[in-house]
Amino acid sequence: MTSDRSSFGSRLRRHLDQFRQRLRREPQDQQQLLELLRDAKQRAVLDTDALSMIEGVLQVADLRVRDIMIPRAEMTYIRRDDPLDQILKVVVETAHSRFPVIGDDKGDVVGVLIAKDLLAFCGSEVRRPFTLRDLVRSAVFVPESKRLNVLLKEFRSSRSHMAIVVDEYGTAAGLVTIEDVLEQIVGEIDDEHDYDEAAFIYRRSPNEYTIKARTGIEDFNAYFGCELPDDEFDTIGGLVVHAMGRLPKGGERVRVGDFRFTVKRADSRRVHLLTVARIEPEEAAEADEETGDLPEEQPD
Numbered sequence: 001m002t003s004d005r006s007s008f009g010s011r012l013r014r015h016l017d018q019f020r021q022r023l024r025r026e027p028q029d030q031q032q033l034l035e036l037l038r039d040a041k042q043r044a045v046l047d048t049d050a051l052s053m054i055e056g057v058l059q060v061a062d063l064r065v066r067d068i069m070i071p072r073a074e075m076t077y078i079r080r081d082d083p084l085d086q087i088l089k090v091v092v093e094t095a096h097s098r099f100p101v102i103g104d105d106k107g108d109v110v111g112v113l114i115a116k117d118l119l120a121f122c123g124s125e126v127r128r129p130f131t132l133r134d135l136v137r138s139a140v141f142v143p144e145s146k147r148l149n150v151l152l153k154e155f156r157s158s159r160s161h162m163a164i165v166v167d168e169y170g171t172a173a174g175l176v177t178i179e180d181v182l183e184q185i186v187g188e189i190d191d192e193h194d195y196d197e198a199a200f201i202y203r204r205s206p207n208e209y210t211i212k213a214r215t216g217i218e219d220f221n222a223y224f225g226c227e228l229p230d231d232e233f234d235t236i237g238g239l240v241v242h243a244m245g246r247l248p249k250g251g252e253r254v255r256v257g258d259f260r261f262t263v264k265r266a267d268s269r270r271v272h273l274l275t276v277a278r279i280e281p282e283e284a285a286e287a288d289e290e291t292g293d294l295p296e297e298q299p300d
Helices: 002-024 030-042 048-062 084-094 115-121 148-158 178-186 217-224 236-244 281-291
Strands: 098-102 109-114 141-143 162-166 172-177 201-205 208-212 253-256 259-266 271-278
Touching: 030 048, 048 148, 048 178, 084 115, 084 201, 098 162, 098 172, 109 115, 109 162, 148 162, 148 178, 172 178, 201 217, 217 236, 236 253, 236 259, 236 271
Parallel strands: 141 162
Antiparallel strands: 098 109, 162 172, 201 208, 208 271, 253 259, 259 271
């Protein structure tokens, strides 16, 4: 018994010495740092959630606004001349809290409407005349190339929650929210409008859905009335990874058939959550031009 305890103690000291040596090594690049952190997770020094968030923090420093923005073709917007009834309908259907207000076209964003500013016009005894121009607030504009860690600091300092992304010509290319940035670190942020854990597909707006990556392709096809191929893969996550040709990171997008998939949550091993929007045939050419996306090419 004494010999067994001595042997066990010797092995334990050896493993601890090896681990201390690994910790003392200064990583030379981000990949070495990740390997050190993953080794710590394997040894139960870090749990899975902590490792995932650290990976997300490192990823945010590499990603740019264009990588996670909602492209212009998929924005939910309000026109500055829309009547109150039309605006309220959009607010109720989408359950969003902020909306870009556009002028002559989607590329001309003139400001932002905050949904709570409409509460004064929802009562039965409203006497105040409705004028949308009086409610529109100034928008924050950011370039597509801005890094997400810089954008997050600006969101915090300005106390803004949404920014309009502009291209090199100053035209609106899409939008990004503080929640979009934070989700790259902590994963999908659930709120009172998010679906319950039992649901695999949740409709967020008329043309935006959140789906779990393990949703069966057969179930996806039945829900959307489409025919995505299911001969090689069983799940939507598997199909998206195959279309990209590699394990994607949060914020990356790919077109599969008539759908655009955006990775919302992924770790170093698999994809967990996606958003999907249907691209109508007549909108496909415009969407490709605005986002720079091309229909995916299946790898050999």
